[in-house]
Amino acid sequence: MSQNWHTRAETGADAPHIRDIVRAAFPTPEEAALVDALRADPGAWIDGLSLVAVDGDDRPVGHALLTRCHIGGRPALCLAPVAVRPEAQRTGAGSAAVRAALAAAARLGEHHVVVLGDPEYYPRFGFTRASAHGIGLSIDVPDEALMALTLDAAHPLPAGTVRYAAPFGI
Numbered sequence: 001m002s003q004n005w006h007t008r009a010e011t012g013a014d015a016p017h018i019r020d021i022v023r024a025a026f027p028t029p030e031e032a033a034l035v036d037a038l039r040a041d042p043g044a045w046i047d048g049l050s051l052v053a054v055d056g057d058d059r060p061v062g063h064a065l066l067t068r069c070h071i072g073g074r075p076a077l078c079l080a081p082v083a084v085r086p087e088a089q090r091t092g093a094g095s096a097a098v099r100a101a102l103a104a105a106a107r108l109g110e111h112h113v114v115v116l117g118d119p120e121y122y123p124r125f126g127f128t129r130a131s132a133h134g135i136g137l138s139i140d141v142p143d144e145a146l147m148a149l150t151l152d153a154a155h156p157l158p159a160g161t162v163r164y165a166a167p168f169g170i
Contacts, residue, residue, distance in 0.1 A: 003091050005062065007100035010050035015039075017060040018052065018083075025083035034081055037167035038067050044165030048108065049077070051100040053084075053093040061085045062093030064101040069114065071135055071148075072160015076112035077105055079122075080168075098125055102151065111155035112148065114162050119144040134159030139170055 010018065015036075023032040038044045044067040053062035062084040069078040079101070084094040102125060105113065114130060115122050116137070127147035130136065135148050138161055150157050164170045 003093070005053040005091075005093050005096035006058075007051055007053050007096050009048050009104065010052055010060075010063075014052055014060050018050075018063050021060060021063050021083045021085050022081055024086055026081065031081070034167060035063075035065060038065065038080060038165060041067075041165050041167055044068050044167060046077075046108070048104055049101060051097050051104060053088075053096040053100075055088070061088040062097040064094070064097035066101050066105050066110075066113065067165055069165060070163045071112060071114065071158045074112070074158045074160070076114060076158075076162075077110050078162070078164060078168075079113055079115040079117070082117075095124070102149075106151040111152050112150055112157055114146065114148045116141060116146050119147065122147050125149065130157075130162075133157040135162060136160075137162050137170065 022035050026032050049066040051064050052060035055061050064082045065080040066077040067080050069076050082094050127149045130146040130148040131143050148157050
């Protein structure tokens with residue numbers, strides 16, 4: 001059941017709702033704490049790139065976050081935790097938040113995004129295998145799990161190793 005979700009940038013009042021969404025979506029406390037750790041890291045956090053899908057009461061039910069990373073020394077973004085409240089899963093809330101985050105990044109002049117995630121989910125947004133572009137990680141992950149996207153065809157994806165912000169621990 002898909003809905004037409006309203007999306008917007010995170011506000012200060014959204015932080016507790018986002019914590020609840022992430023805690024419900026991720027199995028460990030460390031994963032649930034990642035968004036707060038990224039929010040506290042000035043090298044990772046970029047205002048306007050934490051997007052929420054909200055219900056009719058303007059309560060966040062889905063969340064997507066883009067943070068700073070580097071590909072071979074060049075600035076890029078990584079799509080960090082995408083989470084949806086259990087009752088809103090499979091309704092398009094997560095997809096709406098991801099699309100809004102990618103659009104916000106493009107408006108800010110960002111060019112490249114990587115994601116380490118489900119190879120069945122992210123291609124719908126244009127992500128392809130990062131290895132096809134010469135992009136890799138310093139840790140061993142399944143090849144199909146690391147994906148990359150260029151937001152502007154005039155800026156092809158750079159090759160190199162992805163370096164994430166410190167809170168990721170990679």
